[in-house]
Amino acid sequence: MTKLRMGLCAGLLLSSLPALAQSVAVIVNPKNASAVSAEQISNIFLGKSNDLAGVDLPDGNAVREAFYHKVTGKDGAQLKAYWAKLVFTGKAQPLKEMASDADVKKYVASNANAIGYIDKGAVDGSVKVVLTP
Amino acid sequence: MKRKALAVSVSAGIALLAAGGVQAETSVSFSGFGTLGVTHNDNRDADFVANRFQPNGPGKSSPTMFGVDTKAGVQFTAQIGSDLSAVVQAVTDHRVDNSYAPRFEWANLKYQVTKDLYVRAGRVVAPVFMVSDFRNVGYAQTMVRMPVEVYGQNPVSYLDGIDLGYRMGIGDGTLSVQATSGLVKTLAQQGLEVSGHGSLLSLAYERDASTFRFGYFRNKVKIEGDPVDQFLLPFRYASFINYTGAVPIADGLRSRLLDLGYSYDSGNWLAQAEYIQSRVGGIPDSNAGYLMGGYRVGKFTPYLSYAKSVSKRPPRDQQAVASCTNCLTELLAYGINVVNASSHMVLNEQQTVSLGVRYDVAKNVALKMQLDHIRKPGSLTSPNAGWFKVGTPSYPDLYPLAATKDINANLLTLTADFVF
Numbered sequence: 001m002t003k004l005r006m007g008l009c010a011g012l013l014l015s016s017l018p019a020l021a022q023s024v025a026v027i028v029n030p031k032n033a034s035a036v037s038a039e040q041i042s043n044i045f046l047g048k049s050n051d052l053a054g055v056d057l058p059d060g061n062a063v064r065e066a067f068y069h070k071v072t073g074k075d076g077a078q079l080k081a082y083w084a085k086l087v088f089t090g091k092a093q094p095l096k097e098m099a100s101d102a103d104v105k106k107y108v109a110s111n112a113n114a115i116g117y118i119d120k121g122a123v124d125g126s127v128k129v130v131l132t133p
Numbered sequence: 134m135k136r137k138a139l140a141v142s143v144s145a146g147i148a149l150l151a152a153g154g155v156q157a158e159t160s161v162s163f164s165g166f167g168t169l170g171v172t173h174n175d176n177r178d179a180d181f182v183a184n185r186f187q188p189n190g191p192g193k194s195s196p197t198m199f200g201v202d203t204k205a206g207v208q209f210t211a212q213i214g215s216d217l218s219a220v221v222q223a224v225t226d227h228r229v230d231n232s233y234a235p236r237f238e239w240a241n242l243k244y245q246v247t248k249d250l251y252v253r254a255g256r257v258v259a260p261v262f263m264v265s266d267f268r269n270v271g272y273a274q275t276m277v278r279m280p281v282e283v284y285g286q287n288p289v290s291y292l293d294g295i296d297l298g299y300r301m302g303i304g305d306g307t308l309s310v311q312a313t314s315g316l317v318k319t320l321a322q323q324g325l326e327v328s329g330h331g332s333l334l335s336l337a338y339e340r341d342a343s344t345f346r347f348g349y350f351r352n353k354v355k356i357e358g359d360p361v362d363q364f365l366l367p368f369r370y371a372s373f374i375n376y377t378g379a380v381p382i383a384d385g386l387r388s389r390l391l392d393l394g395y396s397y398d399s400g401n402w403l404a405q406a407e408y409i410q411s412r413v414g415g416i417p418d419s420n421a422g423y424l425m426g427g428y429r430v431g432k433f434t435p436y437l438s439y440a441k442s443v444s445k446r447p448p449r450d451q452q453a454v455a456s457c458t459n460c461l462t463e464l465l466a467y468g469i470n471v472v473n474a475s476s477h478m479v480l481n482e483q484q485t486v487s488l489g490v491r492y493d494v495a496k497n498v499a500l501k502m503q504l505d506h507i508r509k510p511g512s513l514t515s516p517n518a519g520w521f522k523v524g525t526p527s528y529p530d531l532y533p534l535a536a537t538k539d540i541n542a543n544l545l546t547l548t549a550d551f552v553f
Contacts (some may be wrong), residue, residue, distance in 0.1 A: 028298045048307060048339070059496070060522035065288060073400060077432065084273040084552045088208060089258065089266035089318070090220045090243065094162075 003020045021067035023120035027105065027127040028052065029112045032062035036104030036115070036130045044115060047083070052115040055104055056095045063101065067117040140377075155345035160209045163243055166552045168271035170202030174543035179521035181507070181533035183278050188231045192542070193286060193535075199229035202278055202548050206269055208236070210493045224269050238269070238291055253296040259289050259311060260335045260428030263346045263394035263407050264273035271550035275403060277503040280423040281520040282483055287390050287412040289317055289352065292331055306340030317352055324468050329386075341401030346407075348392035355384040388413040401429040403436075417444040419481055426493075434491040442520070444480035483509045498551045505544040513537045 026041055035039070036052070043049035046057075057064040068074055074082060086092040098104045104116040109126040114126075123129055174181050174191035182190040183201045191198040204226035211219045225235040241255030258266055262284055267273040278284075294315015301308055313333040318326070331352035338345045394407040403474050408422035420443050427436030489503030509519035516536040 004354075043307070075162075076496075077499070078429070080493075080497060080552075081273050083168065084270055085267045088166060088206075088222070088270045088273065088356075090210070090218075090253075091237070091239075091266070093210065093212065093218075 019084045022062050024063055024066070024070065024133055025065045025123050025129045026071070026104060026131040026133065027108050027114065027123065028115050028130050029108055030126070031108075031112050031127045032128065038071060038131055038133065041115070045095065046072055046074075047086045047095075051099055051114050053111065054095045055114060055116040056097045056105055057101070057104060057117070058099060063117065064077050067133070071117075071131075073132045091121050136313065140296070151212060156292055156350075158212075158214045159214065160466055162212075163207070163217060164210075164553060165205070165207040165549075166270045166272055167205035168202050168548050169199075170271075170277065171197060172546040173197045173543055174544050177539055178538065178540050178542075180540075181542060181544060182280060182520070182522045184285055186229050187227050187522065191544070194374050200544065204269055204271075205226065208239075217242045226269070227336050242298075244309035249300050251298045253298070256291050257296040258291050259286050259313060259315075259331065259333055260311060260348060261289060261294045261333065261349070261350045261390060262348065262392055262409070263308060263342065263396065263405075265290065270552065271501075271548060272497070272499055272552045275405070275427050275434060276425060276438060276487065277489060277501050277548050280438065280485060280487075282405055282421045282440040282442035282485060283409055283423055283518045285481075286347065286409060286419060286442075287350065288327075288423060289331060289350075289389075290318065292317060292333075302337070304340065309335075309337045309339070311335040311337075317354055321408055321420040326357050327354050328357070344394075344396045346392070346394035346396075348394070349389070350392070351387070351389040353385060353387050355386065386414050403434070404428070417480055419444050421502045423424045423454075425487075432493045434493075436489055436491070438487040438489075439485070440487070441484040442481055444482050444517075480515070480517040482517050483521075497553060498549065501546075501548045501550065503544075503546045503548075505542075505546070506539070507542040507544065509542075511536050511538050511542040515536060 008022055026036075028036065032052075038049060040049065044052055044054045057067075065076070068079055072079070083094065087094060096107075098107055098116070101118040101122040104118050105122065105124070108114045108116045115130075120132060134230060148225065172181070172191045172211045174195055175196070177193055177196070177531045180190040180192040180194050181201065187200060189198075190201055197235055204224060206219065206222055208222040208313075213219065219343040220239055221237065222239040224238045228234060228236075237256060239256050239258060241253045241257050243251055243253045245251050247547055262268070262279070264274065264279050264284075268284070268290065269279070289530040292313055292315030293315065296311065296315075298309065298311045300310070311334070313335070315331065316328070316333045318328045329352055331350065331354075333348065333350045335349075336347040346533050378517045392407065393459045395405070397404040403426070405425045407421065409417040409420070410502060412419070413419075421441065423438055423440035425436060425438035427434050485507045487504050487505045494500050507519070509517060511517040511519070511525070518536045519540065521535055521540065
């Protein structure tokens with residue numbers, strides 16, 4: 001039993017390591033002058049707020065996992081179960097999904113009230129960074 | 134779950150595209166959920182059912198059955214522009230007539246008036262309990278099923294009417310207020326239709342990992358049924374023997390249900406508790422609650438739950454049966470008891486200890502195993518149905534056996550939940 005537990009714990013640690021190492025930048029449109037707090041970002045991506053329109057990277061993407069882990073404190077299965085609640089109650093619709101960092105950047109750059117997250121290294125002048133969690 | 138590629142950018146939508154705004158478009162999404170479950174009951178005195186609609190379950194009918202938790206649903210959502218959306222949800226599960234005939238659980242139009250205010254019209258969810266919204270979605274829940282002691286108390290899951298929702302920031306949290314009003318129409322048992330009007334107020338305050346919930350539901354219904362069945366039913370219930378000539382229709386039955394809930398979900402720990410008071414005209418008052426705690430260890434979430442319901446027998450009932458001093462009340466009681474499938478005077482007392490584990494085996498799939506130990510007291514002088522199925526038209530002989538004796542039942546349930 002103890003061995004099993006240790007094994008599970010080790011597995012847990014290993015699986016969350018890449019998520020912690022990944023550097024993420026939360027980006028908005030440069031025209032967006034208002035400050036965005038980490039709490040607000042968490043609420044937007046958890047479907048609790050419509051202040052800005054959040055865009056997601058695909059399921060299983062390392063940047064996506066790192067972002068959710070750091071900003072919302074929720075991981076894979078937990079997040080899935082959470083969204084299942086929202087979607088099947090009609091309280092929120094899943095966020096728009098973009099295939100890559102470049103697509104997210106392009107979308108945010110051309111939509112005044114969009115918000116997204118990308119790899120820190122992919123940031124350029126077309127978007128504004130509001131948080132590096 | 135994902136917004137599927139059915140999204141159609143309507144040219145009109147593009148033409149309306151506000152400068153710098155988010156694209157106004159029409160998109161249709163399709164999603165679904167389901168549970169395949171099997172339950173074994175080691176007790177043969179009565180049938181275990183997950184809700185009052187199920188005509189039978191594991192126990193007396195058969196030791197092992199698939200119908201307790203097995204269900205499936207599909208949901209279509211259409212977003213029309215940025216403010217209007219339509220949703221249709223159809224669900225199939227083990228129903229009153231022993232079939233899996235699908236029904237429309239929701240079918241409504243939603244208009245987002247402002248960022249924080251919406252109006253829905255049509256068939257909308259009746260959020261009687263904390264988990265009413267996703268009660269059918271096993272994947273979204275930790276336990277195999279919500280405790281019957283609490284969730285068995287009211288069968289209404291939707292209303293045909295209007296729903297208003299508003300959310301506002303208070304302190305560091307968000308308060309959501311929901312007011313719903315509409316018509317109730319449901320088949321409570323084969324041949325017995327409940328119809329009337331219900332209203333609900335639901336408040337939820339979310340802050341950090343905690344959600345506090347308050348709900349108040351009241352309704353006024355009438356019960357109509359097949360006269361032959363109505364005539365025969367009293368013979369099946371010992372304490373109804375005086376009512377063989379009763380009028381087969383009960384009208385103006387009032388009930389109300391108060392619900393207080395709390396849930397916590399942070400990192401590895403999760404907890405959930407709910408307490409309710411149910412008051413139905415003419416039958417004993419009922420109070421119930423449960424407490425559940427779980428801990429995530431990677432893909433595994435072991436959990437423990439305790440649920441209990443107690444009934445309060447009104448003292449006047451003892452005399453009322455013999456003398457029928459207040460015949461109207463008694464008639465009303467007769468009607469509602471038919472719905473509850475347990476006799477007037479028969480209590481709904483029971484407690485359950487549940488131990489289980491959820492295993493997130495793959496993306497969108499969870500496997501669960503749950504053991505329930507149910508204790509239901511009962512004697513000839515104090516019949517108690519608990520939440521077991523007793524005295525249905527299909528199994529009339531269950532009642533006297535099951536309600537007048539102690540039942541200690543052990544259940545083993547295995548389920549596979551999925552969403553797509």
